[in-house]
Amino acid sequence: MDKHGHFTATFLNCLDNISHLLILRCLIADSRGQVMSLDIEAIRADFPILDRVLPNGKKLVYFDNAATSQKPQVVIDAMSRYYEEYNSNAHRANHTLADEATTALEEARSKISRYFGTTPENMIYTSGATEAINLVAYGWARYNLQRDDVVVVTEMEHHADIVPWQELNKEKGIEVRYVPINSKTFTLDMEAFEVALEDAKLVCVVHTSNVLGIRNPVEEIIEKSQAVGARVLLDCAQGAPHERIFFDNMGADFVAISAHKMAGPTGIGCILVKSDAMAEMGPFMTGGSMIRRVSTKGTTFQEGHAMFETGTPRIAEAIGWGAAVEWLSQFDMKEVHAHIHDISSWTADQMLEIPGIRVFGDPNHPNSSGAVSFLHDSIQSQDLAILLDEGGFAVRTGHHCAQPLMDALGVPSTNRASFWIYNTLDEAQAFVEHLRYVCERFA
Numbered sequence: 212m213d214k215h216g217h218f219t220a221t222f223l224n225c226l227d228n229i230s231h232l233l234i235l236r237c238l239i240a241d242s243r244g245q246v247m248s249l250d251i252e253a254i255r256a257d258f259p260i261l262d263r264v265l266p267n268g269k270k271l272v273y274f275d276n277a278a279t280s281q282k283p284q285v286v287i288d289a290m291s292r293y294y295e296e297y298n299s300n301a302h303r304a305n306h307t308l309a310d311e312a313t314t315a316l317e318e319a320r321s322k323i324s325r326y327f328g329t330t331p332e333n334m335i336y337t338s339g340a341t342e343a344i345n346l347v348a349y350g351w352a353r354y355n356l357q358r359d360d361v362v363v364v365t366e367m368e369h370h371a372d373i374v375p376w377q378e379l380n381k382e383k384g385i386e387v388r389y390v391p392i393n394s395k396t397f398t399l400d401m402e403a404f405e406v407a408l409e410d411a412k413l414v415c416v417v418h419t420s421n422v423l424g425i426r427n428p429v430e431e432i433i434e435k436s437q438a439v440g441a442r443v444l445l446d447c448a449q450g451a452p453h454e455r456i457f458f459d460n461m462g463a464d465f466v467a468i469s470a471h472k473m474a475g476p477t478g479i480g481c482i483l484v485k486s487d488a489m490a491e492m493g494p495f496m497t498g499g500s501m502i503r504r505v506s507t508k509g510t511t512f513q514e515g516h517a518m519f520e521t522g523t524p525r526i527a528e529a530i531g532w533g534a535a536v537e538w539l540s541q542f543d544m545k546e547v548h549a550h551i552h553d554i555s556s557w558t559a560d561q562m563l564e565i566p567g568i569r570v571f572g573d574p575n576h577p578n579s580s581g582a583v584s585f586l587h588d589s590i591q592s593q594d595l596a597i598l599l600d601e602g603g604f605a606v607r608t609g610h611h612c613a614q615p616l617m618d619a620l621g622v623p624s625t626n627r628a629s630f631w632i633y634n635t636l637d638e639a640q641a642f643v644e645h646l647r648y649v650c651e652r653f654a
């Protein structure tokens with residue numbers, strides 16, 4: 212093709228892409244009867260890191276949100292202010308700084324528990340979703356389950372919701388039953404789930420898969436589990452960033468949450484616990500703060516959530532998370548979900564047009580969130596990630612801490628692009644173009 216022919220082809224191609232995006236945007240508007248009210252440019256301005264230019268001169272396009280989201284300036288400021296102005300331990304001394312730190316820690320607990328539709332008494336701070344699930348395993352199941360009692364988990368779980376149960380199997384002889392996924396639809400096999408429920412004492416299910424982006428039918432799972440008398444633990448590490456969780460209305464007994472995937476800092480999360488389930492729990496980690504009285508003869512413990520918060524609290528992190536939920540509260544999470552879903556389903560559709568690309572999951576399903584896992588049939592996932600990084604695109608590669616799911620999918624790893632509130636269709640379009648270029652060049 213001569214220079215003019217090439218220019219014309221490129222121009223037409225651009226027009227085609229632009230019109231595709233315009234049409235898509237109109238469709239987004241039409242399908243909801245109104246144009247979405249999320250102001251993505253204003254949202255992006257809250258995240259200083261999104262202006263980052265990488266060492267190779269490429270502008271960062273951050274598509275690794277399922278691993279951890281970026282943090283808005285208000286979160287960074289709230290944490291810096293604590294360290295700059297009133298850094299002190301909480302619940303320990305009577306000086307001004309200690310009072311301020313204690314007040315800020317407890318105010319954060321009120322904000323966070325309110326955001327999740329429950330009370331401070333039903334929330335226990337943890338280091339993240341992993342510790343939250345371990346707290347259920349070692350603070351509830353260890354005290355309440357006996358040999359041969361059944362814990363149902365799914366093949367879709369993150370390792371955080373598999374390994375603790377395997378360890379309790381070794382320690383206490385509980386039975387761990389795995390619900391398979393349907394390998395065609397990538398959804399949970401609900402018939403197998405109902406069979407696995409027989410005599411179950413606890414059902415542990417991921418709300419939204421970190422690999423497939425699929426949201427499980429948690430309402431049905433809760434109802435069916437409770438009908439057989441089983442308690443339910445939901446791993447909402449990926450659910451909370453795209454859906455508002457209202458714990459008191461949900462019916463689950465335990466809900467594990469991670470702050471760092473929803474604009475909050477790393478190192479903090481919580482487990483939300485129904486009052487009657489909390490009353491059945493015993494100490495998990497022991498030491499300072501969780502005690503009432505210690506003598507050489509023995510120890511008595513605090514009651515309620517205080518029994519499970521051992522040692523110096525995560526003060527800066529709690530304050531940062533409080534700022535994050537305040538920031539998130541300005542948005543309607545249904546719109547956030549719709550925004551993420553529109554980007555992920557559009558991206559997945561475009562990726563499927565690229566020869567050699569396979570997508571796992573069902574990104575077009577209205578409940579699917581922003582994780583799109585994919586593989587190229589001849590470019591290794593690690594290599595593909597490096598080639599994408601060269602274009603400025605940050606995606607995750609590996610087994611995503613979900614090796615049983617990888618086994619079920621018949622692959623050792625996948626690439627995963629995961630989108631959140633600040634990502635745009637323009638970024639997605641640039642990503643697809645770069646991916647197409649890389650695949651054509653290196654396949």
Ligand SMILES: Cc1ncc(COP(=O)(O)O)c(C=O)c1O
Nearest residue numbers: 339340341369371421448449469
């Ligand atoms: C579904 C799911 N569960 C649990 C976790 C662990 O969360 P945390 O990093 O807060 O321990 C993750 C993190 O990737 C996750 O995606």
